[in-house]
Amino acid sequence: MKCSLTAQEGFDLLKLSGEVDLNYSPRLREQILASLKEGHALLIDLADVSYIDSSGIASLVEGFQTAKTAKLAYGLLNVSVTAGQVLTLTRLDKIFALYDSAEQFRQQL
Amino acid sequence: MADTNDSNNSNNSPGNHSSGNGNAIEIRDLVVDYGPRRILNNLNLDIPAGKINVIMGRSGAGKSTLLRCILGLKKPTSGSIRMLGTELTTATPHEVNSLRKQMGVAFQGGALFSSMTVGENIQLALREHTNLDESTIRIMTRIKLDMVNMLPFENLMPSELSGGMTKRAALARATIMDPKLLFFDEPSSGLDPITAAELDELILLLKQGMNMTIVVVTHELESAFKIADKISIMHGGEFLVMGGPDDIRACQDPIVQSLLHRTPRESRVDTDAHLRALVNGEIEPGASGNIE
Amino acid sequence: MIKLLENLGSTVLGGIEQTGRTFNLLLIVLWEIVHSPYKFYPIVRQIYFIGARSMSLIIISGVTIGMVMGLQFYNILERFGSVNLLGAGVALGVIRELGPVITALMVVGRAGSSMCAELGIMRITEQVDALECMAISPVKFLVAPKVIAGLISVPLLTAVFNFVALFGGYFVGVVMFNVPEGSYMNGMIDAVEWDDVQLSLVKSLIFGVLVTLISCAKGFYMHLSKAGSQGAEGVSFVTTDAVVASSIAVLFSDFLIGALMQ
Numbered sequence: 001m002k003c004s005l006t007a008q009e010g011f012d013l014l015k016l017s018g019e020v021d022l023n024y025s026p027r028l029r030e031q032i033l034a035s036l037k038e039g040h041a042l043l044i045d046l047a048d049v050s051y052i053d054s055s056g057i058a059s060l061v062e063g064f065q066t067a068k069t070a071k072l073a074y075g076l077l078n079v080s081v082t083a084g085q086v087l088t089l090t091r092l093d094k095i096f097a098l099y100d101s102a103e104q105f106r107q108q109l
Numbered sequence: 110m111a112d113t114n115d116s117n118n119s120n121n122s123p124g125n126h127s128s129g130n131g132n133a134i135e136i137r138d139l140v141v142d143y144g145p146r147r148i149l150n151n152l153n154l155d156i157p158a159g160k161i162n163v164i165m166g167r168s169g170a171g172k173s174t175l176l177r178c179i180l181g182l183k184k185p186t187s188g189s190i191r192m193l194g195t196e197l198t199t200a201t202p203h204e205v206n207s208l209r210k211q212m213g214v215a216f217q218g219g220a221l222f223s224s225m226t227v228g229e230n231i232q233l234a235l236r237e238h239t240n241l242d243e244s245t246i247r248i249m250t251r252i253k254l255d256m257v258n259m260l261p262f263e264n265l266m267p268s269e270l271s272g273g274m275t276k277r278a279a280l281a282r283a284t285i286m287d288p289k290l291l292f293f294d295e296p297s298s299g300l301d302p303i304t305a306a307e308l309d310e311l312i313l314l315l316k317q318g319m320n321m322t323i324v325v326v327t328h329e330l331e332s333a334f335k336i337a338d339k340i341s342i343m344h345g346g347e348f349l350v351m352g353g354p355d356d357i358r359a360c361q362d363p364i365v366q367s368l369l370h371r372t373p374r375e376s377r378v379d380t381d382a383h384l385r386a387l388v389n390g391e392i393e394p395g396a397s398g399n400i401e
Numbered sequence: 402m403i404k405l406l407e408n409l410g411s412t413v414l415g416g417i418e419q420t421g422r423t424f425n426l427l428l429i430v431l432w433e434i435v436h437s438p439y440k441f442y443p444i445v446r447q448i449y450f451i452g453a454r455s456m457s458l459i460i461i462s463g464v465t466i467g468m469v470m471g472l473q474f475y476n477i478l479e480r481f482g483s484v485n486l487l488g489a490g491v492a493l494g495v496i497r498e499l500g501p502v503i504t505a506l507m508v509v510g511r512a513g514s515s516m517c518a519e520l521g522i523m524r525i526t527e528q529v530d531a532l533e534c535m536a537i538s539p540v541k542f543l544v545a546p547k548v549i550a551g552l553i554s555v556p557l558l559t560a561v562f563n564f565v566a567l568f569g570g571y572f573v574g575v576v577m578f579n580v581p582e583g584s585y586m587n588g589m590i591d592a593v594e595w596d597d598v599q600l601s602l603v604k605s606l607i608f609g610v611l612v613t614l615i616s617c618a619k620g621f622y623m624h625l626s627k628a629g630s631q632g633a634e635g636v637s638f639v640t641t642d643a644v645v646a647s648s649i650a651v652l653f654s655d656f657l658i659g660a661l662m663q
Contacts, residue, residue, distance in 0.1 A: 022239055022286070029245060051286040053319075055241060058248035089318030090252050205467075209536035215491055220527040234535045 003031055010109050011041035011073065013102060017048035020056035028056060032063035036072055041106045047078035052086055064096065073109055075099050116267070120282070133158040133290060133322040139188035140178065141174055148174050149185070150346040161316050161323045163333045167368065172326045175343070175353075176294055179324070181205050182213060193289065210238060213283030213289040217298065219275035221267035222246035228254070228263040231282045238286070253281040273304040280308070284315065290314065293325040297332050309336050316376075330369065332359075342368065356361065415626070421514065422625070424535030424620040426540065429449045430548050430614070433541040444553075451512040451547070451613070456561065458507055460615060463562040466503055467569020467576070470494055474570075475578050484578075488585035489592030491570030495594060496601045500563040502655050505608035508555055513616035516547055517643035520620030521636040522588075522610040525629065544617045548610060555609030604658050610649045611654060619643035 001024035012025045012035045022026060035042050042059065046052070058077070065070045067074035075097040077088065087093040132255060136158035141149040149171050156162045166172050177183040179190060179331050181197055190197040192324060193211065195204055224289045235241055241249075254260045257277035262270070276296060296312070297305035309332050315321050327333055333340060334354045341351040342365055350360045358369065385391045406642040520543060523529050532539045567589065574580040619639045628635035628642075 022241070025245065026241060054249045054252055054285070055239075055245060055287075058245045058252060061248050061252070062244055074323040089256065089314050090253070091255055101185060180534055182533065206536040209534055212534065214531065214534040216527045216531055218526055220531040222528055222531070223523070223526075233537070237535070237537050268468075 001028065003028060005031060005035060007040075007069045008043075008102065010106060012038075013043050013045060013077075015045040015048070015067065017079070017108055019051040021047060021051065022055050025053075025055035025059045029059035029062060030089075032059060033066060036063065036066050036070060036074075041069070041070065041073035041109055042067060043075050043077050043099065043102060045077040046080055046083050046103075049080055049083050052083050054090065056087075057086060057090055057092065060096070073105070075077065075105050077102060112271075128246075131157055134193040134324075135189075136179070137189045137191075139175070139178060139190065140170075140176060140186045142182070142186045143364050148346050149178070150370055152188070152346075154341060154347060154348065154351070155380055156322065156324060157317070158322045159320050160338035161312065161325065161336050163325045163327060163337040163340045164324075164343060165328060165330075165333055165340060165368070167328065168230075170343040171346040173294070176292065180212075180292065181209070192380075210234075210286065210287050210320040212292065212369075213288040214292045215276070215279040215288065215294065215296065217294040219267070219279040221270075221275060221278055223267050226264050226266055227259065227270070227278045228269070230278065231285050234286050249285065249366060250281075253285055258307075259280045272299045273301070276300065276304075276308065280311065284319075287319055289322060291321045291323045293323070295325070295329075296325060297327065297329045305332060308332075312336050330371075418624070418642045419618070419622070423615055423624050424652035425612075426544065426618045426621065427548075429497045429540045433538060433545050434549070443542070443592055444549050446548045447550030448554050451493065451508065451550050452558060455511050455554075455558060455626040456507060458502060458511060459562050460565050462503060462507055462554075463500075463565035464572075465564075466499055467491065467495065467566030468573045469569075470499070470566065471570035471573030471577075475574060475580070484574075484580050485584035486588055487570070487574045487580050488555045488590075490588075490589030491574070492567060492589040492593050493597060495566040495570070496563050496597050497659075500559050500566060501601055501608055502561045502651060504559040504605065505555060505612055506648055508551075508558065508609075509612050509616070510552075513612050513647050514640050514644050516613065517616040518621035518636055519546070519639045520617055521623040521628075521639050522620075524621060524623045525632060539621070544621060547617055548613045549612030551609040553608060553609070555612065556605040559601060559605035589614070591645055600659070600662055603662065604655060607654060607658060608651050613648050615647045615650055616643045617642070619646065 001020050004015050006013050006015070014031060014035065016028070018024075032042065032044070042063065044063075062072050077099045079098055084093065087096070097108075099108075123202065130157045134154075136152055136154040138154075139149050139152040139154075140147070152175065164172055164175065175181065178185045179192070179197075183278070185198065192208055195208055196203070197208070206372065221227070222233070225233070228250050232246050235246050241247075241396070247310070251260060251263065254263055257280055259274060259277050262274065262278075267275065267278070276299075280293075280296075280298055296308055300308065310324070312323060313364055316323055325333070325336070332354070334357075335352055339351065340354060340357045342349045342357065344364055349362055350357060350365055352360075357365065450654045470491045471487065474487055474494070477486060478484045478486055478490065497658065520529075523543070529543070532542055571585060575582045575585050587640050619642055620636075623629050623635065626639065628638040
């Protein structure tokens with residue numbers, strides 16, 4: 001898994017690519033929580049994620065809860081077909097705020 | 110970009126489940142003898158990756174023995190079992206453990222650990238094999254519990270669960286590490302039709318959502334035909350027929366037909382032999398009855 | 402006649418097989434201890450179960466045995482006019498023999514039988530298989546903590562037993578039969594040497610391992626014996642077996658250790 005964090009106008013964009021599994025999800029979790037700790041809204045781009053397992057999803061969930069408590073905006077961008085199926089299976093597709101573009105997210109802020 | 114079906118990928122990549130030719134498991138000439146009795150007789154079976162494979166047969170046909178061999182719980186008398194590219198019969202304990210971390214098993218009776226809560230049962234593998242954060246472990250456990258509709262029951266003990274709840278908890282435990290291979294031993298046995306149907310739906314979702322290779326051992330016809338991509342019917346330690354649900358339905362073999370239509374086999378009518386059996390307890394070898 | 406010999410033969414062979422398996426289990430336990438990073442919590446839990454929860458039983462039996470020893474020794478010594486040796490007699494008898502042996506037998510009855518039953522039930526309900534299929538070593542997870550806990554708890558329990566037994570003897574001798582307190586206490590102090598305490602320690606360590614190992618082995622390997630196919634009834638068979646086998650092992654090794662450390 002590769003992740004890169006870029007500061008955008010009013011929020012952080014965390015772009016993930018590759019496979020997010022048991023080995024990498026702790027890193028993902030750290031990145032998400034670190035970003036939220038700074039008080040930034042967070043948009044996570046999943047377009048290039050070829051595989052995400054329950055541990056990856058759990059990190060996303062924990063991030064969401066942390067963001068909610070801190071009243072920060074939090075969303076997922078470009079959920080791929082694979083990631084989408086996992087979200088449906090875990091019944092989380094209705095929980096997360098899903099976006100098709102960064103612009104859409106910025107407008108929500 | 111990794112293509113999940115690219116057979117050149119290493120077998121450890123999460124998206125790839127096959128040993129190069131689309132099969133997750135390949136069984137060749139498998140023989141199991143218990144002393145003089147032959148339980149499995151030169152079995153050959155391919156279990157295609159990412160599909161739901163159902164193994165059916167009457168009680169005593171050898172299904173459980175076959176499953177135990179595949180799981181590595183029983184060493185076969187001879188033959189080969191190739192799982193995710195590794196030959197199970199000659200694998201080192203380390204290799205076997207590696208394989209086992211990629212599989213999940215839901216046993217017939219659930220086999221939940223009686224001294225732990227449902228939640229602790231589900232997370233055990235995570236605690237033993239990963240260094241994940243406490244919060245991640247907890248969320249993953251709850252995600253799985255939610256998947257099987259058992260979220261409110263995280264802190265119950267196994268003894269407090271009904272049959273259906275036990276099966277669902279066992280399924281949640283089997284899938285906690287998102288294994289590539291999932292095994293079900295009689296998932297619907299002892300369940301009411303509605304719960305059984307819900308479980309079938311879940312199995313279908315698991316295949317679609319996580320691209321798991323699923324092996325189901327069952328004798329429930331309805332479930333089998335609903336979920337299976339491939340059905341293999343066992344009888345007397347051998348495979349009678351293998352194929353998609355339509356192929357099976359079209360098969361003319363009398364044993365298969367009697368299994369499908371639930372007609373009991375014709376019993377031989379030899380009055381003398383029958384009388385002797387009733388009065389003296391003398392049973393002829395080869396008389397009709399379950400092969401045990 | 403032939404049938405009798407056959408049965409005898411198969412029983413003996415079965416016994417040898419089981420002994421071998423039990424020893425094999427010990428080797429696996431030792432291997433697991435040395436090999437994997439250890440979690441302390443399961444061991445602590447087992448120490449609580451085997452040790453702490455046996456405490457009241459040990460104290461009661463300790464005091465009682467001490468009192469019985471006091472009574473019987475007084476009876477004997479009085480005939481020879483040597484009641485001033487009462488303290489020495491009770492102390493040596495308890496520390497060298499009765500302390501380790503009775504403690505071990507109490508632990509067998511309390512903890513050994515339930516360990517065996519627990520593992521037996523886990524075996525027949527496929528819980529052991531489930532652990533294996535999760536790539537968790539059942540021996541490391543289930544058996545090793547119990548054996549280690551036995552190794553730690555039984556000597557500690559023995560020490561408690563010895564301690565309270567001496568008080569029991571004191572009560573009978575000094576309080577009931579008016580043996581002079583000084584001669585009881587000094588007799589005890591003079592007679593007991595480090596060798597006696599060492600014997601007690603060695604015995605209790607070995608008993609601790611024997612009791613837990615045999616009880617665990619009977620339950621864990623239940624599926625390899627005839628009882629494995631008998632369900633609940635089978636569990637009760639192996640549990641009874643475990644208690645008998647552990648007890649005999651304790652008594653027999655008691656003699657061996659005593660003879661070797663003579």
